[in-house]
Amino acid sequence: MPTDFTATRALFDLPEGVIYLDGNSLGPLPRAVPARLQQAATAEWGQMLITGWNKAGWMELPTKIGDRIARLIGAEAGHVVLGDTLSIKVYQALASSLEMNPDRRVILSDTGNFPSDLYMAEGLCRTLGPEYSLKTVAPEDVMDAIDDSVAVLMITEVDYRTGRRHDMAALTAKAHSVGALAVWDLAHSAGATDVDVAGGKADFAVGCTYKYLNSGPGGPAFIYVAPRHAETARPALSGWMGHEKPFAFDLDYRPGAGIERMRVGTPPVLQLAALDAALDVWDGVEIADLRARSIDLCEAFIEQVEAACPMLELATPRDAAMRGSQVSFRHPEGYAIMQALIARGVIGDFRAPDILRFGFTPLYIGLDEVAGAVKILAEIMETGAWDRPEYKTRARVT
Amino acid sequence: MPTDFTATRALFDLPEGVIYLDGNSLGPLPRAVPARLQQAATAEWGQMLITGWNKAGWMELPTKIGDRIARLIGAEAGHVVLGDTLSIKVYQALASSLEMNPDRRVILSDTGNFPSDLYMAEGLCRTLGPEYSLKTVAPEDVMDAIDDSVAVLMITEVDYRTGRRHDMAALTAKAHSVGALAVWDLAHSAGATDVDVAGGKADFAVGCTYKYLNSGPGGPAFIYVAPRHAETARPALSGWMGHEKPFAFDLDYRPGAGIERMRVGTPPVLQLAALDAALDVWDGVEIADLRARSIDLCEAFIEQVEAACPMLELATPRDAAMRGSQVSFRHPEGYAIMQALIARGVIGDFRAPDILRFGFTPLYIGLDEVAGAVKILAEIMETGAWDRPEYKTRARVT
Structure with a gap:
């Protein structure tokens, strides 16, 4: 029986209005905890x-x-x-x-x-x-x-x-x-x-x-x-x-x-x-199913970001076999862009000096979130919405 | 203002009918936790x-x-x-x-x-x-x-x-x-x-x-x-x-x-x-008050146990300055005696080869518990209630 990722998603308590692509820093709260x-x-x-x-x-x-x-x-x-x-x-x-x-x-x-x-x-x-x-x-x-x-x-x-x-x-x-x-x-x-x-x-x-x-x-x-x-x-x-x-x-x-x-x-x-x-x-999760879905999510994200945000440079290997379950892009203003994303409910992570990092965890992330995150990222890049002083002040932990 | 140990005791959630003298292994649950x-x-x-x-x-x-x-x-x-x-x-x-x-x-x-x-x-x-x-x-x-x-x-x-x-x-x-x-x-x-x-x-x-x-x-x-x-x-x-x-x-x-x-x-x-x-x-706890009350509790326990249970040998220094906040007694059947105590709601600890260990934590233990514990210990020693097979089978953790 293939893994039911709709069922696994229902087992997490995710805040309303958030697309959480930072499960590779801290996974979200499972409802049973x-x-x-x-x-x-x-x-x-x-x-x-x-x-x-x-x-x-x-x-x-x-x-x-x-x-x-x-x-x-x-x-x-x-x-x-x-x-x-x-x-x-x-x-x-x-x-x-x-x-x-x-x-x-x-x-x-x-x-x-x-x-x-x-x-x-x-x-x-x-x-x-x-x-x-x-x-x-x-x-x-x-x-x-x-x-x-x-x-x-x-x-x-x-x-x-x-x-x-x-x-x-x-x-x-x-x-x-x-x-x-x-x-x-x-x-x-x-x-x-x-x-x-x-x-x-x-x-x-x-x-x-x-x-x-x-x-x-x-x-x-x-x-x-x-x-x-x-x-x-x-x-x-x-x-x-x-x-x-x-x-x-x-x-x-x-x-x-x-x-x-x-x-x-x-x-x-x-x-x-x-x-x-x-x-x-x-x-109920089969690791082979998890891996297949993780690749689907990452491929979709890469394809959509590259189409919508040509100014971002892919930092992750293009070959799925050479990747984990995250996708990173480089941009000199990566820190501010990530802050602008977080302010709009898309939570990823920044890693010095210029990496925007997005984790894709099939247990609770689907293609809808991929598309939603790319839409917001594209808006930020097109409008330059990241270019605000409050997005450039670095907190101790990012 | 002297420390109010009645007030500190109310901050702990201790099970009914238990005299807990093992806070030196694992402290009990504070209600705020x-x-x-x-x-x-x-x-x-x-x-x-x-x-x-x-x-x-x-x-x-x-x-x-x-x-x-x-x-x-x-x-x-x-x-x-x-x-x-x-x-x-x-x-x-x-x-x-x-x-x-x-x-x-x-x-x-x-x-x-x-x-x-x-x-x-x-x-x-x-x-x-x-x-x-x-x-x-x-x-x-x-x-x-x-x-x-x-x-x-x-x-x-x-x-x-x-x-x-x-x-x-x-x-x-x-x-x-x-x-x-x-x-x-x-x-x-x-x-x-x-x-x-x-x-x-x-x-x-x-x-x-x-x-x-x-x-x-x-x-x-x-x-x-x-x-x-x-x-x-x-x-x-x-x-x-x-x-x-x-x-x-x-x-x-x-x-x-x-x-x-x-x-x-x-x-x-x-x-x-x-x-x-x-x-x-x-x-609100002053350490000097804690120490004074700890000594009172330990002294009372030693005095009462020595009066009621002459077959137990004090393993802790008699001089309060040479002690922490626990009192230990030796007995060759220490393990079985401790199991009999635990079965009657007095939780202390046994440490090989022959030590009965009792911790006194003023935050939630008073003279009533000291007297209550000694009464039960004395009964066990007088009646030989510890001499039962189920008290002599050693669990992995004691």
């Missing part, structure tokens, strides 16, 4: 108190939800766990990788990677010592830069600015061929594209849940460890929840079984409850 | 979507709430920030300390410290290399073990099992006298005792909020960096939210101003909203 949050706060925390860890199943939420996400990223069940933030999960994956490849000292990434991934790698190298380094090349040069000096390749599958998609299987195969490991950041691909970490042979994968998985602001991150590494990867961030027996309160750390060892501290139960409710939206 | 959570989910996330980061002030929550906690731990305003879990904050504090003391290789702690702190230190040492080590001594031997080999002293102010309280000022002074830094874990003292990180000259302090600060299961942790280190401590976990300009998306990390650099990833807005509401309880 407020009630689940209330349940977690009042019926669970309020009434069960400390016994909620057992009675309400809080302790198992990180792995139970991990299995729900595993299906969406092509991972084997039992090999994904939730917790912390994406930056922390990047650090865990990198530190484990470097420890598993002890004769090498280079983390390879690209300049299109999300800066926090690069910052975490920098921090890890500084902790490890001056012989360790982070090397970054241009996105299109990654394949050629993978050589036998590389300990671990760290790549974000879909570029947060341009929407360019890296070929996970090909880059990972090249990494493996020279004895390197591969860590994949799925921040802009989990829930957006047909991710396949098992098929792509990723060693580690990490991602966040507040974008296309709609868990709400600051929702927890996830980490995947390939089954072949599950019992050998040692966590550098060795917290009690990743211990073999957390409640034995032993003085020495022993890693827990498999993916459990990637847990660190006490799980954020309220945010996990919100995420759990948000994932209900995915129950 | 559910509405604040709903507001964050529906009015903020649901309606503001991505603009909530500015319009609802989400981005500033970690430092704004940090200032509210600063008052409760004797910290200077502007030097506490929220985020992550306590284990992650321990790692940050230790990694920064070791980097600030580069000629030394030893982390000194004690065997009464919470195991996750020790595990995180172990993990950090493994990442740093074989020349680094974690040394643990008995709690009473810490002072003598501080010598000029020690890079950083890592101590939890109040012992999670026995309630024994270390002397922050004295141990920190000794550490400084030999050129070591001091990291203090306030998990069992923030909101429970008269913590004074500035007066005690702590270099770093960390703590969790889901115990005596009542933020709910998995609420975020906090970190304090002494003002003298604010601009020099370099975070090993260098995430984008700790960058000088997160939204410039620079490729290189530059630490943010002061405490901001201890932020890592995207803050958990829903859990922070719950915490913010939970902290309203503290608005």
